[in-house]
Amino acid sequence: MDFRESLTMAVKTLTASKLRSSLTMLGIIIGNASVISMVGLGEGGRRYINEQLQSLGPNILFIVPGNRETRRLGGLELARNLVLADAEAIAEQVPSVIDVAAENTTPGLISFFNRNANASVIGTNPAFITVRNFTMDQGRFISDLDLQRTSAVAVLGNSLAERLFEDQVALGQSLRINNIAFEVVGVLELQGSNLGVNYDDAVIIPITTQASRIVGRTSPYGIEVSFISATARNADSMQTAEFQITNLLRLRHGIVDPDEDDFFIQNQDTLLSIADTITSALTLMLAAIASISLLVGGIGIMNIMLVSVRERTQEIGLRKAVGASRNDILIQFLIEAIILSAAGGAIGTLLGISGIGLLSLLTPFEASASVSVIVIAVGISGSIGLFFGVIPARQAAKLDPIVALRSI
Numbered sequence: 001m002d003f004r005e006s007l008t009m010a011v012k013t014l015t016a017s018k019l020r021s022s023l024t025m026l027g028i029i030i031g032n033a034s035v036i037s038m039v040g041l042g043e044g045g046r047r048y049i050n051e052q053l054q055s056l057g058p059n060i061l062f063i064v065p066g067n068r069e070t071r072r073l074g075g076l077e078l079a080r081n082l083v084l085a086d087a088e089a090i091a092e093q094v095p096s097v098i099d100v101a102a103e104n105t106t107p108g109l110i111s112f113f114n115r116n117a118n119a120s121v122i123g124t125n126p127a128f129i130t131v132r133n134f135t136m137d138q139g140r141f142i143s144d145l146d147l148q149r150t151s152a153v154a155v156l157g158n159s160l161a162e163r164l165f166e167d168q169v170a171l172g173q174s175l176r177i178n179n180i181a182f183e184v185v186g187v188l189e190l191q192g193s194n195l196g197v198n199y200d201d202a203v204i205i206p207i208t209t210q211a212s213r214i215v216g217r218t219s220p221y222g223i224e225v226s227f228i229s230a231t232a233r234n235a236d237s238m239q240t241a242e243f244q245i246t247n248l249l250r251l252r253h254g255i256v257d258p259d260e261d262d263f264f265i266q267n268q269d270t271l272l273s274i275a276d277t278i279t280s281a282l283t284l285m286l287a288a289i290a291s292i293s294l295l296v297g298g299i300g301i302m303n304i305m306l307v308s309v310r311e312r313t314q315e316i317g318l319r320k321a322v323g324a325s326r327n328d329i330l331i332q333f334l335i336e337a338i339i340l341s342a343a344g345g346a347i348g349t350l351l352g353i354s355g356i357g358l359l360s361l362l363t364p365f366e367a368s369a370s371v372s373v374i375v376i377a378v379g380i381s382g383s384i385g386l387f388f389g390v391i392p393a394r395q396a397a398k399l400d401p402i403v404a405l406r407s408i
Contacts, residue, residue, distance in 0.1 A: 027297025337389025
């Protein structure tokens with residue numbers, strides 16, 4: 001019996017019991033669709049996080065309070081020793097840095113007549129808009145004069161301005177932050193979220209005004225900041241800038257032993273590397289969990305094929321009696337198992353690709369799966385059919401035709 005004849009017979013056998021074949025393929029379909037969807041979701045998440053980090057600004061360094069060990073342990077209150085004066089010192093004394101922004105974020109209640117909104121209140125300095133690569137939609141950003149005079153002026157995120165003022169012009173309006181009056185002097189263009197802060201739904205004020213009127217002096221060393229962001233002159237000067245900032249802050253904070261640093265510095269490349277490692281691990285974990293469905297599908301194929309061998313004992317005996325070899329029987333049952341898994345893999349692939357499209361619509365991630373992932377998933381599903389089809393096929397091939405014919 002040639003391969004074409006075995007293939008034709010296998011197809012006829014499977015189509016004769018469509019419901020059983022469909023249910024057998026179900027595990028492979030779900031497994032393949034899950035693997036492709038999960039990998040696509042992981043890739044979309046990785047791309048989304050990378051875009052968020054890259055949008056922070058070029059050649060940017062972040063100086064945050066507390067050392068790495070303190071932040072790793074979590075739950076410990078960080079020292080409030082990173083202050084506005086540190087940011088000013090970096091701007092004045094570090095030649096490899098061109099702009100420095102200090103930032104302190106607190107929650108606040110924003111009111112305009114009978115409209116209220118809970119939003120992030122960000123205290124910062126004029127360099128913020130340059131360092132973070134933001135642009136204005138209306139009006140101006142806060143100025144050095146606002147900082148010196150602790151002026152009650154505010155710049156609104158685009159979404160917050162729409163929520164509070166709707167069709168009215170926001171510029172020149174007076175709103176209240178924690179029941180303190182502020183004049184709106186500008187509105188940012190849509191920026192999205194960065195570092196856990198939605199800048200479209202935030203209000204930005206001079207950090208000196210925030211310290212004197214909103215939160216008070218929370219640090220004995222000066223005006224506390226959540227972190228400092230600094231822009232290096234170019235990519236080549238990133239390491240130089242990090243070295244100079246580290247030495248300056250150690251000098252200002254009276255630190256001799258590097259192990260006692262009360263701050264640490266991260267650059268954009270480090271953040272991208274950490275994010276890429278985490279998202280790759282999550283993608284692998286999601287794919288591994290989804291692959292369990294493929295394993296279950298393979299076991300289902302083996303189970304159904306074993307039942308099929310028992311039901312077709314007479315057929316196998318007759319075929320052997322008229323001259324079919326063990327190899328012919330083995331090949332036919334293997335072909336049936338491979339057809340079930342390959343067909344299930346193809347249908348699962350189509351469902352997985354559709355699932356990726358649906359995830360892209362329902363989530364902010366641009367989920368996608370490469371051709372290589374799809375080819376590997378289909379290949380694995382076919383291999384599963386071959387692997388789990390061997391035992392039933394060998395059992396069928398070993399049947400003694402005399403024993404098989406006794407049941408007729």
